[in-house]
Amino acid sequence: MLSPELAEARVLDAAEALFYDRGIQLVGMDEIRSTSGVSLKRLYQLYPSKGDLVEAYLRRRDEAWRRRLAEYADARPSPRESLLAVFDWLHDWFDEPDFRGCAFINSFGELGATSPEVAAIARAHKDAFRRYLADLVAAAGEPAWVADHVALLAEGAITTAAISGSPQPARQAKDAVRIILESTGGPRPA
Amino acid sequence: MLSPELAEARVLDAAEALFYDRGIQLVGMDEIRSTSGVSLKRLYQLYPSKGDLVEAYLRRRDEAWRRRLAEYADARPSPRESLLAVFDWLHDWFDEPDFRGCAFINSFGELGATSPEVAAIARAHKDAFRRYLADLVAAAGEPAWVADHVALLAEGAITTAAISGSPQPARQAKDAVRIILESTGGPRPA
DNA sequence: ACCATAGGAGAACGATGGTTCTCGATATGC
DNA sequence: GCATATCGAGAACCATCGTTCTCCTATGGT
Structure with a gap:
């Protein structure tokens, strides 16, 4: 046993x-x-019940996914570079042979309408991701709204990569983030 | 009968x-x-079979969705304003009471792994949407890569609005598009 | 060695759902 | 007016699946 x-x-x-x-x-x-x-x-x-297993699966994946991302991005020398490294990490993820998009978007699309638990876990996952980006943006001395733009680009890259089957959206999103960051004229001192 | x-x-x-x-x-x-x-x-x-009905549903929705979007955005006086109007249209869509995200992302997450037909229809829908944006970008005299950034922001806004339940991502994405457009220094003459 | 308990394999149960069939009614063509 | 084809309502059929139950085995404590 x-x-x-x-x-x-x-x-x-x-x-x-x-x-x-x-x-x-x-x-x-x-x-x-x-x-x-x-x-x-x-x-x-x-x-x-199967529902309990589904919730446990999603919760464990949420933690592991965010931990792996943070381990990768936090190793960069500055918050600004961490922010850009998020998209390098996404690119590596998209290139994994078993990549099938975001588990939380997928399960939300499948069960979000009928399972409040699944919907809540998906929302919590996206909130946590967004908070992580917001912390990096704040540490980089950038205005808070930059985090919204970066989050949208990351979200869009994930679903586009899933449906198109190409990791390319990660690079495009990274380029867009660079433009956003340049538009603020660099970090604003605290 | x-x-x-x-x-x-x-x-x-x-x-x-x-x-x-x-x-x-x-x-x-x-x-x-x-x-x-x-x-x-x-x-x-x-x-x-049910699969045939699902395909017919997705194909009809693809056409209706893109037609409604084009009718709204094409009414603007310039390609640049049409491009921005896309996000106004998305905002209105997100605000509809029965909005549940993108039907193609949802069905791809649900069946994309086991149904090549559903996966192909979802891909075709996203390609057609991207081509529409690319045409507007070209007509606006902007470089082609702008279309990739705009598409990622629209994609991200759709899934974020679905999971968060707020239409706000449409406005954030529109702001980001404005920044992207400003970064090119305006239209490049043909 | 003996017994009580836990564990595994797989059958069984009940519900659901995709698809087909039955049967009675209705409409159509001559 | 009648034969024939068509249609709708719903039962029936069959597979799948979540969940529970049965029965047999093995193990661990005394």
Whole structure:
């Protein structure tokens, strides 16, 4: 028997791979079981319903996604360069072979109208991303509205990359961010 | 008995209202029947499978959406104002009570991984939208890459408005477009 | 060694949904 | 007026899926 922690990790790994790749409604609990190797009984002990598993999947992905982004961007020497590095990170992400767009936009489109929980998690994810960008913008000494523009460009790049299948939108968005940043005439001292 | 044309229109009206509002997989053929008032037999004569109906729904919506947008934006006195008016039109759309984001992004997230037809229609819709913007950009005498930036901002505004429930992203995107346009130093003569 | 408990495999159950079929009514052509 | 084709209403059929149950095995404490 697997330890509870390992079983939970395997279930979430399977859920993430399958839900993200094919959509939530097209993946049955039986496939989560066969992919994770965790029996249905244990699966339902960990998550009393498929909806609970979906929420756990989205929450874990939210944290991991934002942590990976921050690890990459925060390594830059200045907030301005971190802001631009966000789009390099997006480019790398778009280039991953299993990239299928934003898990939160996808699940919102699939279930947002009928599942308030999924809708709330998607909103929270986007808010957190936007806050992260806003912190970088503030640290760079740029006006707050710049964060809105950067967020829209990132959002647009993600969905365009998903549908077109090309990572190119990341570069275009980065160019647009540079123009926005130049328009403010550089950082304003605090 | 309804005329074939009227039956088809009622079916597509029902399909559009239901599919867009709740997602494709959560709407059954029986609900299309009761909403449209067209019997199952006739429904399956018009569309041999649910997939065919989904494709017809998406194609009709693509054309209507782009026609409505063009009618609004093309009424402006100059290409530059048409370009900016796109975002006024988006704002009005976001404010409609039944706005639920982009039908093509939603259906792509729901079925794009398993339905090549749905994926192709979503791609074609985004390409056509991008071409429309590119024509306006060219007519305005702006460099071609401006169209990429404008498209990313529009895309980002649509998904952000859908998830946040606010029409505000349309105004932010419009402001960003103005900055992009100013950065080129105005139209370049042909 | 024995028993109680937990675990796994898979059947079973109930609901839903896509698609087809039955059947009675209605309209159409001669 | 009648035969024939068509249509609508809804049952029926079959597959899928979320969830629970059965039954058998193995294990761990005493």
